[in-house]
Amino acid sequence: MATINIRRDVADPFYRYKMEKLQSKIEGKGNGIKSVIVNLPSIATSLARPPIYVVKYFGFELGAQTNTGDNDRWIINGAHEASKLQDLLDGFITRFVLCKECHNPETDLTISKDQNIIRNCKACGQRTMVDARLKLSSYILKNPPKKEGKEKRDKKEKKKSRAAGNGEEGKEASNSEEEGNKNGNGGLVTGSNNLDQYKAEAGSDDEFSRHIREAAKDITADGTADGGFTIDTSEKAMKERQRNELTSAVEKLTMGDDEDDEEGAGSSSFDTFATWFEAQGDKPSDVDDIEIWKKLSELGLDQKHKTLQVLPQCMFDENIVKQIAPRAGLLKKLINKTDRHEKAFLGGIERLVGKSFPALIPSMPTILHQIYENEIVSEEAILKWGEKPSKRYVDTATSKKVKGASASFLTWLKEADDEEDSEEEEEDDE
Numbered sequence: 001m002a003t004i005n006i007r008r009d010v011a012d013p014f015y016r017y018k019m020e021k022l023q024s025k026i027e028g029k030g031n032g033i034k035s036v037i038v039n040l041p042s043i044a045t046s047l048a049r050p051p052i053y054v055v056k057y058f059g060f061e062l063g064a065q066t067n068t069g070d071n072d073r074w075i076i077n078g079a080h081e082a083s084k085l086q087d088l089l090d091g092f093i094t095r096f097v098l099c100k101e102c103h104n105p106e107t108d109l110t111i112s113k114d115q116n117i118i119r120n121c122k123a124c125g126q127r128t129m130v131d132a133r134l135k136l137s138s139y140i141l142k143n144p145p146k147k148e149g150k151e152k153r154d155k156k157e158k159k160k161s162r163a164a165g166n167g168e169e170g171k172e173a174s175n176s177e178e179e180g181n182k183n184g185n186g187g188l189v190t191g192s193n194n195l196d197q198y199k200a201e202a203g204s205d206d207e208f209s210r211h212i213r214e215a216a217k218d219i220t221a222d223g224t225a226d227g228g229f230t231i232d233t234s235e236k237a238m239k240e241r242q243r244n245e246l247t248s249a250v251e252k253l254t255m256g257d258d259e260d261d262e263e264g265a266g267s268s269s270f271d272t273f274a275t276w277f278e279a280q281g282d283k284p285s286d287v288d289d290i291e292i293w294k295k296l297s298e299l300g301l302d303q304k305h306k307t308l309q310v311l312p313q314c315m316f317d318e319n320i321v322k323q324i325a326p327r328a329g330l331l332k333k334l335i336n337k338t339d340r341h342e343k344a345f346l347g348g349i350e351r352l353v354g355k356s357f358p359a360l361i362p363s364m365p366t367i368l369h370q371i372y373e374n375e376i377v378s379e380e381a382i383l384k385w386g387e388k389p390s391k392r393y394v395d396t397a398t399s400k401k402v403k404g405a406s407a408s409f410l411t412w413l414k415e416a417d418d419e420e421d422s423e424e425e426e427e428d429d430e
């Protein structure tokens, strides 16, 4: 049977990733007319996705009923030409198969704790998010990929990629045009529609980046560290102090004095991250959220709560008040609303303000307000943090100062919380 490149925008006949050309048969007539995708199982296997995902995708795109593949007969109601379905398949591949980073099709899907669908790339190691707004995304969340199959495939893929000397089309970040050139993408096999779609997908932002930009748009902070006090040290001195704090924060993690130790988050990874971050530019804002996210994923730190303890030291400085909102998207992503992550983040803030920028202690209410307004940390977590001084992240005296300075905000929050209890929010369901 004729095979084609999984990425039809790659014309290279030696492209490693092939699949069968889609074949369909139109059966029946009138209201009962339907299209059978004869070789869907084979295509789905090549894409390492369950056939049901593919057929559901077609159904959503065409607004047509699909069956569930009894006896491996995959049917869409209505008459749909193979070429049309092949074009739609490109969209499925771009959205649910190709690594967003390197556009390699060797990925598998997992569901993250916060219900994002993640493509894990075997070639470049990136974990990229599937657009949650797509109808098939909701379907996948309700019908997640099976674990056993994934593990088996992992092993197989590992073997395969070792044998092949590992994903040469993958390594570095690039936009789709560069990618095309690199792959010697002379002529596009299919209509330009598909290329446009590829470009749109590759160039457009996923949910995550969209959030980040939205968050950046509505910065409400007045930008000043309020209270009218002056910062009494030179910028250089502050930088120095922050750097020392970062080092000791990392060292603290190294000593493993944390009762909730995490596997695989060795101090060296945090070290590497901190060093990398510093090398990116003079100002913390020089470092892009996406780059941070990529780096953390690469180092296996994107799920670790300790990461949230270290991050404030990296991404905030004396301008923290206006730096919080632009980072909200990334922070929310990393915090995932688990207690530990929230606690670690507030601890990191406590340390940054208490130790690196004590002149900012009076601004704690504003800082916490920013954290709260941007929904980075829940009110429960903030209130819990504020309950009493702790020597977990700083010495008790410093903790007392920082939390004492936060009192007005904590009181406000508590009152707001009590008020909200009476007005229940509706959950929308499907």
Ligand SMILES: [Zn+2]
Residues within 6 Å of the ligand: 099, 100, 101, 102, 103, 104, 121, 122, 123, 124, 125, 126, 170
């Ligand atoms: Zn990749």
